[in-house]
Amino acid sequence: MTTALNPRLSFETCVVGAANRLAVTAGRAVAENPGTVYNPLFVYSVSGLGKTHLLMAIGQSAKKLFPNLNIEYLSLDEYVEAFHAAVAAGQGDAFRRRFQNVDVLLIDDVQFLTNRKEMQAELLRLIEALQSGGHQIVLTSDRPPAEIADLDERLISRFSGGLVVDIGVPDYETRVAILRRKSEERGANFQPGVLETVATAEFPNVRELMGALNRMVAYQAVNDTPLNAEGAKQLLGLERAVAPPAAARVAGSADEFGSFLDDVTATVGKAVEAWRARVAEAILRWEGEGYRTHRLEVLLERDTPPAVDAEIAAFARDVERLRTLENEVAALDPQAAGQSLFRDPERMTEAEAAASQVLVGSAPPHGPSAAFPLANYATGAANQVAVTAARAVLEQPGKRYNPLVFIGKSGSGKTHLLHGVGLELAKQPGAVVACLSTQTFIDELITSINGNRVEWWRARYRRATALLLDDIHLVAGKDRTQEELFNLFNLFLDQERQLLFTAPVHPSKLTGMEARLISRLGGGLVAEIMEPDREIRRAMLERLFVTHQLNRDSALLEYLADRPVDSVRGLQGLLQRVIGAAAAQDQSVSVGLARAVLEGHEREPNRKSGALRTSGLVVSSLGGIRSREKMVWDWPAPADRLIEELH
Amino acid sequence: MSLVNFTTREITCKIVYYGPGRSGKTTNLHYIYGRVPEARRGRMVSLATQTDRTLFFDFLPIDLGQISGFSTRFQLYTVPGQVYYNATRRLVLQGADGVVFVGDSQARQLDENVESLQNLQSNLLELGIDVRTLPLVMQYNKQDLPRELILEPAELDDALNFRAVPSLPADALHGRGVFETLKAISELVLKRLSAGTTA
Numbered sequence: 001m002t003t004a005l006n007p008r009l010s011f012e013t014c015v016v017g018a019a020n021r022l023a024v025t026a027g028r029a030v031a032e033n034p035g036t037v038y039n040p041l042f043v044y045s046v047s048g049l050g051k052t053h054l055l056m057a058i059g060q061s062a063k064k065l066f067p068n069l070n071i072e073y074l075s076l077d078e079y080v081e082a083f084h085a086a087v088a089a090g091q092g093d094a095f096r097r098r099f100q101n102v103d104v105l106l107i108d109d110v111q112f113l114t115n116r117k118e119m120q121a122e123l124l125r126l127i128e129a130l131q132s133g134g135h136q137i138v139l140t141s142d143r144p145p146a147e148i149a150d151l152d153e154r155l156i157s158r159f160s161g162g163l164v165v166d167i168g169v170p171d172y173e174t175r176v177a178i179l180r181r182k183s184e185e186r187g188a189n190f191q192p193g194v195l196e197t198v199a200t201a202e203f204p205n206v207r208e209l210m211g212a213l214n215r216m217v218a219y220q221a222v223n224d225t226p227l228n229a230e231g232a233k234q235l236l237g238l239e240r241a242v243a244p245p246a247a248a249r250v251a252g253s254a255d256e257f258g259s260f261l262d263d264v265t266a267t268v269g270k271a272v273e274a275w276r277a278r279v280a281e282a283i284l285r286w287e288g289e290g291y292r293t294h295r296l297e298v299l300l301e302r303d304t305p306p307a308v309d310a311e312i313a314a315f316a317r318d319v320e321r322l323r324t325l326e327n328e329v330a331a332l333d334p335q336a337a338g339q340s341l342f343r344d345p346e347r348m349t350e351a352e353a354a355a356s357q358v359l360v361g362s363a364p365p366h367g368p369s370a371a372f373p374l375a376n377y378a379t380g381a382a383n384q385v386a387v388t389a390a391r392a393v394l395e396q397p398g399k400r401y402n403p404l405v406f407i408g409k410s411g412s413g414k415t416h417l418l419h420g421v422g423l424e425l426a427k428q429p430g431a432v433v434a435c436l437s438t439q440t441f442i443d444e445l446i447t448s449i450n451g452n453r454v455e456w457w458r459a460r461y462r463r464a465t466a467l468l469l470d471d472i473h474l475v476a477g478k479d480r481t482q483e484e485l486f487n488l489f490n491l492f493l494d495q496e497r498q499l500l501f502t503a504p505v506h507p508s509k510l511t512g513m514e515a516r517l518i519s520r521l522g523g524g525l526v527a528e529i530m531e532p533d534r535e536i537r538r539a540m541l542e543r544l545f546v547t548h549q550l551n552r553d554s555a556l557l558e559y560l561a562d563r564p565v566d567s568v569r570g571l572q573g574l575l576q577r578v579i580g581a582a583a584a585q586d587q588s589v590s591v592g593l594a595r596a597v598l599e600g601h602e603r604e605p606n607r608k609s610g611a612l613r614t615s616g617l618v619v620s621s622l623g624g625i626r627s628r629e630k631m632v633w634d635w636p637a638p639a640d641r642l643i644e645e646l647h
Numbered sequence: 648m649s650l651v652n653f654t655t656r657e658i659t660c661k662i663v664y665y666g667p668g669r670s671g672k673t674t675n676l677h678y679i680y681g682r683v684p685e686a687r688r689g690r691m692v693s694l695a696t697q698t699d700r701t702l703f704f705d706f707l708p709i710d711l712g713q714i715s716g717f718s719t720r721f722q723l724y725t726v727p728g729q730v731y732y733n734a735t736r737r738l739v740l741q742g743a744d745g746v747v748f749v750g751d752s753q754a755r756q757l758d759e760n761v762e763s764l765q766n767l768q769s770n771l772l773e774l775g776i777d778v779r780t781l782p783l784v785m786q787y788n789k790q791d792l793p794r795e796l797i798l799e800p801a802e803l804d805d806a807l808n809f810r811a812v813p814s815l816p817a818d819a820l821h822g823r824g825v826f827e828t829l830k831a832i833s834e835l836v837l838k839r840l841s842a843g844t845t846a
Contacts (some may be wrong), residue, residue, distance in 0.1 A: 067739050256826040257682045261711055263830050267837040268714040280716020299652035
């Protein structure tokens with residue numbers, strides 16, 4: 001019943017240009033990740049622009065990548081016919097079951113749903129069933145969903161719910177590329193300039209362009225003399241379309257610019273040597289797909305034609321290899337896949353090395369953030385124990401205090417100390433320091449479970465020489481994470497690799513955690529970081545003054561250091577308020593202003609919260625820091641907020 | 648200026664509209680500006696006096712998009728026609744890939760045409776440009792004026808076009824011949840690509 005996929009209609013034989021690039025890219029994405037991206041994918045264009053080719057290509061590619069997938073391609077008419085036959089035979093349910101088991105359903109020409117209410121309802125049911133089962137649907141039509149007459153609103157919304165892309169009429173370059181490729185496929189050779197001349201005519205679709213090529217191939221086959229550009233124009237009746245005589249134009253009434261553009265295109269097409277045009281087109285194509293094309297660009301600077309086809313083919317092979325490598329890497333480590341070396345054929349060796357590193361699970365896990373150097377960590381009596389323990393750990397990683405757990409209130413500097421130690425540990429030769437928030441650790445595990453690559457995830461952490469997790473209490477209630485962490489814990493302890501954690505309270509007071517984990521957390525050293533004392537506050541302020549480029553005003557420094565705050569972040573907040581007020585009042589930052597700001601208003605009541613809070617800092621792998629806590633010094637008036645919400 | 652830059656894959660054509668004062672050079676550019684889709688054209692820069700005489704020059708950039716893989720741009724300039732702006736004219740002529748000489752078809756303007764043409768040749772000479780190889784097109788503008796006031800294209804050819812370059816009658820105010828002229832000069836300029844010439 002369904003049509004077999006035509007092996008000639010693949011992505012490899014699809015000529016990509018500006019008009020269809022988006023549709024082809026989306027098609028590739030769908031073929032590589034069926035059911036997960038753009039579901040459904042809805043492609044529309046006028047007839048003859050390659051919808052069926054794209055549909056078949058998606059099917060072929062998906063079949064190649066996932067041989068076990070059940071892929072069905074059929075036109076809407078075939079679908080309707082099959083349904084009617086099944087209903088007539090009393091096999092309606094069997095028909096439905098059959099299609100509900102399809103992994104990738106490719107339906108061509110869905111515009112024929114017009115005036116077929118019963119089929120619309122049937123298709124709606126099928127789409128709902130397939131989508132809920134995570135199966136991929138790709139549909140094509142000659143118009144966008146909303147323009148299909150008499151189509152059920154629910155189907156319009158279903159069709160539009162994934163990605164709707166159109167395919168436009170190919171531009172000149174794409175027309176030339178299509179003609180060249182198809183001539184090659186047919187083994188036909190034309191004189192220089194013939195295909196370019198034919199391409200200057202704006203054929204409304206590719207099918208007509210192919211028709212023109214077929215006529216030329218046939219003409220050459222039965223005539224001894226090869227067809228030249230002029231002959232091709234006469235044969236195809238393109239004389240008027242290609243070069244309309246100027247005299248025939250009425251000034252101002254015709255598309256004069258369009259005609260000028262046609263002329264220039266034809267002239268450039270003839271003037272630019274064919275090999276240069278081919279190289280430039282290849283550059284445009286690969287550039288458009290995000291690849292570095294320097295290797296091809298240097299060819300253009302040569303005076304004599306290089307072995308263009310061989311060079312382009314080699315480049316295409318390298319791009320294909322990079323694409324394969326990137327896909328393999330993306331499946332394991334999406335972050336690593338984004339590297340630019342997977343987009344540069346000149347760095348193939350590096351890309352191969354990076355990919356093989358990722359494939360064996362040796363891509364380094366998240367490292368410590370450079371934003372928290374240990375040297376910048378202000379020390380005082382309040383954190384003396386923690387800092388001393390940290391130094392001991394740095395002297396003998398894994399041997400002295402293992403694990404080391406920093407506890408303290410939010411904003412007391414646990415995260416800074418954790419990353420500071422991580423950075424120092426990372427300086428040691430051969431060190432692989434995993435230093436991240438527990439939330440990221442959990443998220444990564446979930447992603448690896450989803451991608452069925454937990455082994456790879458484990459391998460990444462198993463090769464780390466130190467594991468530093470911020471906010472360890474977040475594993476509460478996450479049984480699988482606790483189990484994985486427990487196994488890592490044992491491995492690290494056995495092999496004397498350093499473990500370091502932060503938590504808001506002593507491990508014994510943490511709830512939702514397995515006893516075996518709690519006992520191990522408490523088995524090393526638990527060092528508390530207290531509220532910052534005056535010494536720490538002063539040292540912090542000195543650094544903050546430098547950061548904010550403030551004059552070292554001793555009176556202001558002493559005044560702020562005397563202010564009672566319960567965390568380092570609170571201290572930063574105080575200074576921020578003063579700086580903000582100074583900017584608002586166009587004054588310099590002074591002790592007088594600080595007094596007015598900090599004492600002139602009633603103090604906000606301390607926030608009380610029974611729940612355990614995180615450090616609030618999320619350290620990005622790129623080195624930046626995001627804070628989950630918002631510090632708002634100018635809270636919007638309730639009236640403003642009300643208006644905002646009413647909007 | 649390089650006509651074709653293989654490194655950046657750009658083709659850039661600088662075309663200068665030359666001719667005596669009030670012959671219609673700026674009118675040509677205005678007409679083209681009005682016919683080029685907004686997305687394809689840059690801002691037209693005109694530096695004119697209060698009486699609408701071109702003081703320095705007009706500049707109209709046009710982006711033709713990708714042609715044969717090359718990003719193709721045209722830059723159209725006019726020069727001030729008045730005799731005393733010769734330094735500006737020479738400056739604008741620098742790096743020109745082609746010149747359109749816009750002549751005034753009025754019989755009484757023939758001397759001005761001749762003078763301007765001579766001025767073009769002397770400026771090109773000073774710039775070291777070989778006038779025999781530079782793409783040049785003659786446009787005989789204002790052909791819409793009453794017959795008794797103007798010279799026929801053939802007569803103008805006899806008087807001005809001794810190099811037998813392509814010549815076109817025009818009525819730039821209404822658009823006749825404007826794009827034909829642009830096409831003619833573009834073809835001459837672009838044909839040099841195949842000869843591997845860079846200006």
